[in-house]
Amino acid sequence: MSQLLDTKIEFLKGVGPLKAEALKSELGIFTVGDLISHYPFRHEDRSKIYTVSEIQGQEDIYVQLRGKIFPQGILGIGPARRFTATFRDGTGEFELVWFKSISYIEKYLNPGSFFLIHGKITNYKGKINMAHPELEVLTDDFNPSSLGLTPVYPLTEGLKRKKIESKLLTQLTKQIVTLPQFQVPECLPESIIQKFKFVSRTQALTDLHFPPNLTCLEDAKRRLKFDELFYLQLRHLQLKGNRNRVITGLVFEQVGDHFNNFYNNYLPFSLTNAQKRVLKEIRVDVKTGKQMNRLLQGDVGSGKTMVAMLAMLLSLDNGYQTCLMAPTEILAIQHAISIGEWMEHMKVTVALLTGSTTKKNRKEILEKLANGEIDILIGTHALLEEDVAFKKLGFVVIDEQHRFGVAQRARLWKKGQVAPHILVMTATPIPRTLAMTVYGDLDVSVIDEMPAGRKPIVTVQRHESTRPLFMDFLRDEIAKGRQVYYVFPLIEDSEKLALKSLMSGYDMVADYLPTPKFKYSFLHGKMKPADKESEMKKFKLGQTDIMVATTVIEVGVNVPNASVMVVENAERFGLAQLHQLRGRVGRGAEQSFCILVTGDKLSESGRKRIKTMVRTNDGFEIAKVDLELRGPGELDGTKQSGVLDLKLADIRFDESILIAARNEAVLWLEKDELLMQEESSPIRYELGKTPNRTIWSKIS
Numbered sequence: 001m002s003q004l005l006d007t008k009i010e011f012l013k014g015v016g017p018l019k020a021e022a023l024k025s026e027l028g029i030f031t032v033g034d035l036i037s038h039y040p041f042r043h044e045d046r047s048k049i050y051t052v053s054e055i056q057g058q059e060d061i062y063v064q065l066r067g068k069i070f071p072q073g074i075l076g077i078g079p080a081r082r083f084t085a086t087f088r089d090g091t092g093e094f095e096l097v098w099f100k101s102i103s104y105i106e107k108y109l110n111p112g113s114f115f116l117i118h119g120k121i122t123n124y125k126g127k128i129n130m131a132h133p134e135l136e137v138l139t140d141d142f143n144p145s146s147l148g149l150t151p152v153y154p155l156t157e158g159l160k161r162k163k164i165e166s167k168l169l170t171q172l173t174k175q176i177v178t179l180p181q182f183q184v185p186e187c188l189p190e191s192i193i194q195k196f197k198f199v200s201r202t203q204a205l206t207d208l209h210f211p212p213n214l215t216c217l218e219d220a221k222r223r224l225k226f227d228e229l230f231y232l233q234l235r236h237l238q239l240k241g242n243r244n245r246v247i248t249g250l251v252f253e254q255v256g257d258h259f260n261n262f263y264n265n266y267l268p269f270s271l272t273n274a275q276k277r278v279l280k281e282i283r284v285d286v287k288t289g290k291q292m293n294r295l296l297q298g299d300v301g302s303g304k305t306m307v308a309m310l311a312m313l314l315s316l317d318n319g320y321q322t323c324l325m326a327p328t329e330i331l332a333i334q335h336a337i338s339i340g341e342w343m344e345h346m347k348v349t350v351a352l353l354t355g356s357t358t359k360k361n362r363k364e365i366l367e368k369l370a371n372g373e374i375d376i377l378i379g380t381h382a383l384l385e386e387d388v389a390f391k392k393l394g395f396v397v398i399d400e401q402h403r404f405g406v407a408q409r410a411r412l413w414k415k416g417q418v419a420p421h422i423l424v425m426t427a428t429p430i431p432r433t434l435a436m437t438v439y440g441d442l443d444v445s446v447i448d449e450m451p452a453g454r455k456p457i458v459t460v461q462r463h464e465s466t467r468p469l470f471m472d473f474l475r476d477e478i479a480k481g482r483q484v485y486y487v488f489p490l491i492e493d494s495e496k497l498a499l500k501s502l503m504s505g506y507d508m509v510a511d512y513l514p515t516p517k518f519k520y521s522f523l524h525g526k527m528k529p530a531d532k533e534s535e536m537k538k539f540k541l542g543q544t545d546i547m548v549a550t551t552v553i554e555v556g557v558n559v560p561n562a563s564v565m566v567v568e569n570a571e572r573f574g575l576a577q578l579h580q581l582r583g584r585v586g587r588g589a590e591q592s593f594c595i596l597v598t599g600d601k602l603s604e605s606g607r608k609r610i611k612t613m614v615r616t617n618d619g620f621e622i623a624k625v626d627l628e629l630r631g632p633g634e635l636d637g638t639k640q641s642g643v644l645d646l647k648l649a650d651i652r653f654d655e656s657i658l659i660a661a662r663n664e665a666v667l668w669l670e671k672d673e674l675l676m677q678e679e680s681s682p683i684r685y686e687l688g689k690t691p692n693r694t695i696w697s698k699i700s
């Protein structure tokens, strides 16, 4: 039976060497099984036959009609050369047009015959017409209900050029599913099928291609989407299970002097309940003897850094060094500044290692790291280099993780003799469904509460033409002692152009807010690190009023006194980016503002993005809109994941199936973790068929 699925497509009627070659090269279809797995992306209702009178005034819909065709002849020359004919069905008439295959069509149209035509109605100068309709000569015993819902398959341009159309795929697939030996191995245990009243996998596949009615089509989709998501979750959970079995985790028994001293004497504010809860979750994890792999999600400004700080102290209390890795130098520098301040009166040694650390400094740091003198190492990708070796690494924090690739993360922990605990922090608000899909093998903690006293940021859209007005507003805010970020989009990713566009941006701003009365800091990605650090410091210490920057300040920068964020050409930014930028303000007790400056003409999605930003401050809500606008594959970092190339399920719309699939996968592994029981045999078989895909969030 699975022999059938493995059969080469050449075995099917209608597949000669040329077509076989085209199907292989264009769609990767080699076998009968591949063909069955090439799903239609929609169905057309071919049981309905329209009349010409019914479709008058319609546009852009696919319809099927029955009637006679009367050739008109060839018109026009060059690209406008076309063949036209009149279609009549007794209720009216309209024109059919062909631009290609004209001589073939001319011969085919026998004026006496009845035709069934199918195609898209377009409206041309107030009249309906149809270009390149599908044609079929009707026989006497024709019965429209025999056509029913007809699949439409995704095709490539290459296939269309070779005249391989949906119709051929339909014929081939029909051949397969009507074979008496067509039987697909069941991939779900019987009890799950019963529980959800699923149709069998064979039935689902048959109905997905050739549904007798819409209910059957829905049932087939529900079943097949569940299969996809169930196996995705099962693989995540197995990965996690294997990790727990194979890797021994360090045990952090005690809360010691470092933690207690800091917590009782130097904590600059009291923790929010959410911060306390997450800290507790971490403390539970690190006692179990299993390696922690935890994702900490929290909107921008929710206070993730302090949670990481306290967790790092826990590691020190148990005799282990820790490190914190940030995606940009600016962020690493900033963490070094704030952690340095927090640790000022503590007996803790903090060091910063980045790509621009001097050779001499670096050598010293590496020595102290190896002999255990450095307790906390903060840095960028530079931490991943071969010669960075810790004496006893116990805890790793990765900030703003969406910027790191799999390989990089995997390299980090090899630096410890025993796998350290890993805390991954992200402010990219990922909707719950996406988190379950992408990070299914991590434990997730959420900080869902902002520190007390924060006022929601007021966001407005302003057109370029009103610049004098909002410049006045900036002047007033600065007069009150506030500071302003002024962000320009990075036009080109080159040092010279970045600087140039920033400089002309600065000239424009300085026209309204002139020096020396107003003092400026500058920041762009390609600056020398020492300059970055000093520009950041000046702004942080309040020595400058306005920070003119590119999006390098997008991630993590923290200056609580800055209360206004202006983003020029805001329509060029994605939602996630705008939200990150806005998150730079609203960090203190003052009312903060975000001014999105746009041109007058916005694209549809540009308008929607700006509107969303103005409407809400809620990162999760924004992420949802982002997901709708861009689709899951486009979200930061998920593109390369491969996790999201689901064929049928769309996590934007199939949340309930995803949750059900996740729950069943959890229950199943709780019952039979190693899949040894008889009932698990369909799962064993299915997992054996396809090797585990690379999972993006895999950390160890």
Ligand code: ADP
Pocket: 269, 270, 271, 272, 275, 298, 299, 300, 301, 302, 303, 304, 305, 306, 427, 451, 452, 556, 558, 560, 587
């Ligand atoms: P993010 O989660 O975006 O990394 P940060 O850790 O940078 O946020 O915190 C944002 C700001 O809020 C910082 O100035 C931090 O010191 C402050 N903060 C964090 N937790 C609290 C709290 N519980 N109460 C008051 N302020 C806090």
Ligand code: MG
Pocket: 304, 305, 399, 556
């Ligand atoms: Mg942060």
